Amino acid sequence: MTWHPVILSIQVTIVASLLILIFGLALAVLLARSHFPGKVVFETLINLPLVLPPSVVGYYLLLILGKGGPVVEWLGWRSLFTWQAAVIASAVVGLPLMVQASKGAIANVDPTLEKVARTLGSSEREILWRVTLPLARRGILAGFTLGSARALGEFGATLMVAGSIPGRTQTLPLAIYDAVQSRQYDLANQMVLLMTILSFLALWGVRRLEQPT
Amino acid sequence: MLEVAVARRLDGFQLDAAFTADTGLVVMFGPSGAGKSLTLQAIAGTFLPETGRIVIAGQTVYDSTQQINLPPQVRRVGYVPQHYALFPHLTAKENISFGLRQLSRREQEQRVSELLELFDLRGLEHRRPRELSGGQQQRVALARALAVQPRLLLLDEPFAALDAPLRGALRQELAQVQERWGITTLIVTHDLADAFALGQRVIVYDSGRVIQQGTREEVFFHPATYRVAEFVGTGNILPAVVEQVEEGTLWLRWQGQRIATAPAPFAPGTPVYLCIRPTQILIVRPDRLAERERETLLCGHIVSEMMQAETYTLHMRLEHSNAAHDLEIVLPAYVYHRLSLDAEKRLMVELRRQALHVIPRDVGAT
Structure with missing residues (x-):
């Protein structure tokens, strides 16, 4: 078994997880604490990758990241069929899990605690870091773990925007598909076992986080 | 000292209350849902009225006609909500020092240590709120509010969560705290015994309005209307x-x-x-x-x-x-x-x- 897909998968998942953490947290705070016109539509758009077929998500990403798309035109960043495109695909698909869980946890924090913090002189930013986020940490961690696990297992959208170039953009799920296609069942078995263990650990971790101590 | 007039229309409820208070213990008394807590929050700055004026110690913190609305952070008002709202993820000590960020570490230590002593919380400083009894939680909440040296203390139903035998002891403690700090203290209660025991001045609320205000003797022994007479247990x-x-x-x-x-x-x-x-x-x-x-x-x-x-x-x-x-x-x-x-x-x-x-x-x- 070649280790390249494993290492690439880990690399993609780490970077995608960072994006999920930063954007997911910001979106969760925004959705939990503020009201603005079009909020429901906005939230639905974020959640869309949960229900859309991966090929549809991949197609949209092709439009956005590809030639003539805004990323190439405005930012001059050509990412299609590189590992960075795999990162984007994984992050987009993992994001809604993070946002949903974190938003719920943040909305559950008693607003009275935040009011008291205000009367004690804390700024809104201080309240976020010292009261809201620490109290929502379980939900945030659970969402983060689920989002990262989803990013690790990303297949369809990744295939469309990053391809499945062995040694360059072929992540673990893609390599498994490839191994089965070429009837290398020993290789497939090893990689499937590895994926299963990683996913099991992630879900088990989430369960532990959700149980109050 | 304190001048309050606040009005706001809410779903099926109209708050339109006005009263004044000088120093000492002031009780806001009336049935649940009469607007007492909302008034308290308006004074703290965590609830925005539509119209009115709030003056604390000569400083206008809210005035709808002059468009003044100071944020709660600078009003210097100690607010202890119902059930105390202690930060559950912080220890007793961390709760008390929550508002002391701008002080040096040494000053923080010193002030927290004084408060722990004063409120008889020595030995409990590393406990989380859920590991404290109701009375201990109340003392931590008071210490936390007083730590930032407010000029006004607001207590919302401070005894609601406590058993009857404890209430008496804590009423006395509260009266002592008020006397020692000399801080004007507004207490919201729907309990007649609390109101009678604590209120040097009593403000009677009914459906969003103040229907009588005066000294304890005036309100309890000389109610102005049938409604007040009923509330104060005239019998x-x-x-x-x-x-x-x-x-x-x-x-x-x-x-x-x-x-x-x-x-x-x-x-x-x-x-x-x-x-x-x-x-x-x-x-x-x-x-x-x-x-x-x-x-x-x-x-x-x-x-x-x-x-x-x-x-x-x-x-x-x-x-x-x-x-x-x-x-x-x-x-x-x-x-x-x-x-x-x-x-x-x-x-x-x-x-x-x-x-x-x-x-x-x-x-x-x-």
């Missing part, structure tokens, strides 16, 4: 009519009886309510009648008796009267036991004129 609010105005005495007629009260500005024929608290009705022993000639005496018999921990509540019915006009009387248990009532449970009571209070009655209204 006997009797519809009577002014019969005669005489030098030094106002004569009323109630249930065919002539009753003498202290002079009050009412013309003969005016419908009034005659108020007397159940604890202020005195039992007269027949052998001591001679000393009582200037006061009103009433005869009747007891129709119901109810025993409480330390007292008896009796209902006395006058001759030729009915249940709608029974007098409620509360006696210490030992007095009751000395009454040695006969089979008919006949009783003579005295309504002393200082204990009687007369309020106007709008005929047609309740």
Whole structure:
């Protein structure tokens, strides 16, 4: 078994997880604490990758990241069929899990605690870091773990925007598909076992986080 | 010292309250949902009225006409909400020092240490709120609010979460804290005993409005309206009519009886309510009648008796009267036991004129 897909998968998942953490947290705070016109539509758009077929998500990403798309035109960043495109695909698909869980946890924090913090002189930013986020940490961690696990297992959208170039953009799920296609069942078995263990650990971790101590 | 006028229309509720208070313990008293907590939050700056004006220690913190609305961070008001709202993820010590960020570490340590000492929380500083008793939680919440040296302390139902025996002890503690810090303290309560024990000044709320404000004596013994009389547990609010105005005495007629009260500005024929608290009705022993000639005496018999921990509540019915006009009387248990009532449970009571209070009655209204 070649280790390249494993290492690439880990690399993609780490970077995608960072994006999920930063954007997911910001979106969760925004959705939990503020009201603005079009909020429901906005939230639905974020959640869309949960229900859309991966090929549809991949197609949209092709439009956005590809030639003539805004990323190439405005930012001059050509990412299609590189590992960075795999990162984007994984992050987009993992994001809604993070946002949903974190938003719920943040909305559950008693607003009275935040009011008291205000009367004690804390700024809104201080309240976020010292009261809201620490109290929502379980939900945030659970969402983060689920989002990262989803990013690790990303297949369809990744295939469309990053391809499945062995040694360059072929992540673990893609390599498994490839191994089965070429009837290398020993290789497939090893990689499937590895994926299963990683996913099991992630879900088990989430369960532990959700149980109050 | 404190000047409050706030109004805001909410779903099915209109808050329109105004009062003033100087120093000491001020109780905001009234039924649940009367707007007391909202007023408290408006003063703290965590609830925005539509119109009004709030002045704390000479500083206008809110004024709708001048568009002033200082954020809660700079109002310097200590706010202890119902159930205390301690930060559950922080220890007692971290809770108390929460608002002290701008101080140096040494100053923080020193102030927290003083407060731990003062509120008898030594040894509990590393506990989380859920590991503290109700009384300890209350002390941590008070210490946290006082740590930032506010100029006003707001307490929302501070005893609601506590058992009766603890309430008494904590009332006393609260009064001591107020005295030691000399800080004007506003307490919201719907509990009559709390209001009576703590309120040097009492502000009575009803459906979003202040219906009376004054000293404890004024509000509890001289309620301005029927509604206030009801809230403050007057017990006997009797519809009577002014019969005669005489030098030094106002004569009323109630249930065919002539009753003498202290002079009050009412013309003969005016419908009034005659108020007397159940604890202020005195039992007269027949052998001591001679000393009582200037006061009103009433005869009747007891129709119901109810025993409480330390007292008896009796209902006395006058001759030729009915249940709608029974007098409620509360006696210490030992007095009751000395009454040695006969089979008919006949009783003579005295309504002393200082204990009687007369309020106007709008005929047609309740």
